[in-house]
Amino acid sequence: MSDHDHDIKSHIRTYMIIGAALFIGTILTVAVSYVDFGSHAINIAVGLIIATVKASLVALFFMHLIDEKTAIYLLLSCAFFFFVGLMGLTIWADQNPPNKTQNLQHAPMVEVTVDSQHPSSASDSHPEPVHH
Amino acid sequence: MEIPYTVKPRPDTGVYNAKIGIWLFLASEIMLFGALFSSYIILRITAPEGSWLEGVLNVPIGFVNTLVLIASSVTIVMAWASLKMNNYKAFQGYMVFTVLCALTFLCIKSVEYNDKFHHYEMWTNAESNNRFTGHFDKSWLAEQKSAYKAKVAQLNADHQKALSSWSQSDKSTPAPVAPKFPEITFFTLTTTEIRNLAAFLGTDSVVFEKEAKHAYKYHGMPGEDTHASNDHAAAGAEDHASSTSAHDDHSHHESLTIPVSEIKRTSAFIPSHSTYFAIYFTLTGLHALHVFGGACVLAYFVICNRKMWKNEPDRLANRIEVGGLFWHFVDLVWIFLFPVLYLL
Numbered sequence: 001m002s003d004h005d006h007d008i009k010s011h012i013r014t015y016m017i018i019g020a021a022l023f024i025g026t027i028l029t030v031a032v033s034y035v036d037f038g039s040h041a042i043n044i045a046v047g048l049i050i051a052t053v054k055a056s057l058v059a060l061f062f063m064h065l066i067d068e069k070t071a072i073y074l075l076l077s078c079a080f081f082f083f084v085g086l087m088g089l090t091i092w093a094d095q096n097p098p099n100k101t102q103n104l105q106h107a108p109m110v111e112v113t114v115d116s117q118h119p120s121s122a123s124d125s126h127p128e129p130v131h132h
Numbered sequence: 133m134e135i136p137y138t139v140k141p142r143p144d145t146g147v148y149n150a151k152i153g154i155w156l157f158l159a160s161e162i163m164l165f166g167a168l169f170s171s172y173i174i175l176r177i178t179a180p181e182g183s184w185l186e187g188v189l190n191v192p193i194g195f196v197n198t199l200v201l202i203a204s205s206v207t208i209v210m211a212w213a214s215l216k217m218n219n220y221k222a223f224q225g226y227m228v229f230t231v232l233c234a235l236t237f238l239c240i241k242s243v244e245y246n247d248k249f250h251h252y253e254m255w256t257n258a259e260s261n262n263r264f265t266g267h268f269d270k271s272w273l274a275e276q277k278s279a280y281k282a283k284v285a286q287l288n289a290d291h292q293k294a295l296s297s298w299s300q301s302d303k304s305t306p307a308p309v310a311p312k313f314p315e316i317t318f319f320t321l322t323t324t325e326i327r328n329l330a331a332f333l334g335t336d337s338v339v340f341e342k343e344a345k346h347a348y349k350y351h352g353m354p355g356e357d358t359h360a361s362n363d364h365a366a367a368g369a370e371d372h373a374s375s376t377s378a379h380d381d382h383s384h385h386e387s388l389t390i391p392v393s394e395i396k397r398t399s400a401f402i403p404s405h406s407t408y409f410a411i412y413f414t415l416t417g418l419h420a421l422h423v424f425g426g427a428c429v430l431a432y433f434v435i436c437n438r439k440m441w442k443n444e445p446d447r448l449a450n451r452i453e454v455g456g457l458f459w460h461f462v463d464l465v466w467i468f469l470f471p472v473l474y475l476l
Contacts, residue, residue, distance in 0.1 A: 008216045015213070019206035026198045026470075030191065033475035047471040054467045062209050062460045069146040072155050079159035083166045090170035094177055 018061045025054040139446045154454045158461050165465055168418065172411050172472065185253070185408040186476075188265060188401070193244050194474040197237050198466060201423075204233030205463040208430070208456040215449040220441055223452075227434035230459070234427035241420050248409070249320065251401040254340060257394050266385060268321070269339035277318045279333050287311035320400035330392040337392060341385040412473055419469060422462045430455055 029050045037043050060066040065076075136142075137149040145152055176184055211226035256262045294308040314328035321329070330336060403410035433448075433455055440448045 005217060008213050012210065012213050015206060015209050019202065022202045022205075022467075023199060026195065026202065029471050029475065030195055033191075033471070044476045047476045048468075051468050051471050055464045058205065058460050058464050058467065062205055062463075063457055069141075071145040071147060071152060075152070075155050075159060079162045083162050086163070086166050086170055087173075090173055094174065 014061055018057050021057055022054055025050055025057075029054075139444065139450060148450055150450060150454045151457075154457050158457065161461060165415075165418075168411070168415055169468070169472075172415065175407055175411055179407065183407075185406060188251075188253075188408075189412075189474045190244060190247070191474050193240060194470050197240050198470045200233050200237050200240070201463045201466050204230045204237075205460055207233070208452075208459045212449060212452045212456055215441075215445065215452055218445075224434055227430060227452075231427050231431045231434070234423050234430070237423055238420060238427075241416070241423075245413075248401040252321075252340075253399045253401070253406075254342075254390070255396040255398070256390060257396050262396070264342050266340055266342040269341055269387060272339035273318070276329060276333065276335070280316060280318075280329065283333065284313050287313060320402050320405070321398065322400075322405070323395065323398045326395065326398060327392060335392070337389050338395070340388045340390050342388050343385060415469055415473065419462065419465055422465070426455070426459050426462055430459065 029047060032046050032050065033043065035043075037046060065072075135149070139148060141147050142149055142152075207226045207230045211223050211230065214220075214222035214226060250267045251265060252267060253263070253265050288311065291308060291311050298305070298308055314325070314332050316325050316329050326338065330338075399405040401409050403413050433451055437448055437451065440451075
């Protein structure tokens with residue numbers, strides 16, 4: 001039992017250190033947001049990196065993920081896969097916006113096809129033009 | 133029915149069942165918040181230049197709330213460790229502190245929300261300093277409200293009087309028409325409402341408490357250079373406006389009397405007026421609901437589970453661990469929300 005107690009006591013020391021690190025991390029996040037790194041994108045990146053480090057500390061030590069069973073890791077890797085997919089698709093969607101000018105270019109093209117098909121469609125089995 | 137594996141680990145997973153359960157739940161929560169975060173990214177990167185609000189939130193308030201949540205995360209894990217060391221008194225203390233932290237967080241958040249409900253962004257036709265934030269002067273707004281109510285009541289009373297005298301007459305003349313007046317909700321005023329109100333009451337200016345200039349900034353659009361879209365050759369509102377407080381005192385609000393004709397647009401800090409505040413209230417509102425739910429469960433654990441401590445101490449410790457996992461997750465979400473919404 002004393003061995004178990006000792007184990008818990010070393011845990012508590014870890015919790016205190018992580019808690020202090022999170023406090024310092026929070027102060028750091030606010031501090032660096034007032035520093036101009038030259039570009040707004042770098043400021044965002046620095047802020048997100050600090051947040052990720054803080055979140056990792058919480059997940060690894062407070063949520064005991066540093067020493068967990070395989071089943072939990074398996075479950076979380078699924079969640080991680082879908083989360084990365086969600087964010088990746090989001091950013092990909094922004095890189096590939098629906099091209100409005102392209103759609104506009106399509107419009108007259110369709111009309112031209114309809115016009116050229118009109119004489120043939122009259123003799124065809126289709127009484128209505130296909131594009132409508 | 134006995135719930136299996138509340139204490140002993142299940143042989144195939146290697147952990148007790150509740151732990152698998154909470155992690156499955158947290159995995160779904162990751163996707164829930166992930167969906168909202170990705171919405172935030174889309175809204176932000178596709179926002180037209182200068183339209184995304186930055187630095188309008190109160191950083192000290194957000195900072196304090198972050199510390200409150202981190203402190204509660206430390207104490208919940210300490211509560212669990214106390215149970216593991218058979219110290220029920222310490223456990224109770226840590227749990228009570230955690231729940232109090234949760235309530236503090238919610239109190240601060242509601243004060244912050246209430247403040248936002250009364251905030252506006254104002255565009256004027258001025259050449260410079262034509263875009264700023266603040267709120268309408270409280271006493272001015274109260275005056276407008278009572279004047280509006282009085283005038284509406286007067287118009288309605290006059291109409292009733294005319295109607296009754298008409299119904300007693302021979303009805304040869306057409307019936308008096310019901311009075312028309314603008315519908316105005318005084319909770320948040322739209323630009324149209326402000327113009328309608330001024331026309332209805334015959335006032336020609338609003339009293340606006342402008343916030344210090346450094347209180348907010350626009351990415352890629354500094355406040356001083358915003359005359360690009362301003363085609364008005366007329367002299368700016370700043371020239372018309374009478375400033376009643378000293379310019380050097382930046383920590384306080386500056387009271388401005390702005391002519392209604394000089395107001396280009398107003399936008400309240402609420403979802404229906406601003407995309408930024410729509411995603412802000414969605415994200416922080418959902419998070420606040422999580423804080424509230426977590427606080428209820430943790431309070432239940434400390435208030436109602438004394439018997440379990442006597443009969444099944446290990447089961448209670450596992451409960452606290454599972455509750456703690458949820459609580460840490462809520463903290464983790466806030467760790468991202470704070471920089472994303474307040475700082476970047």
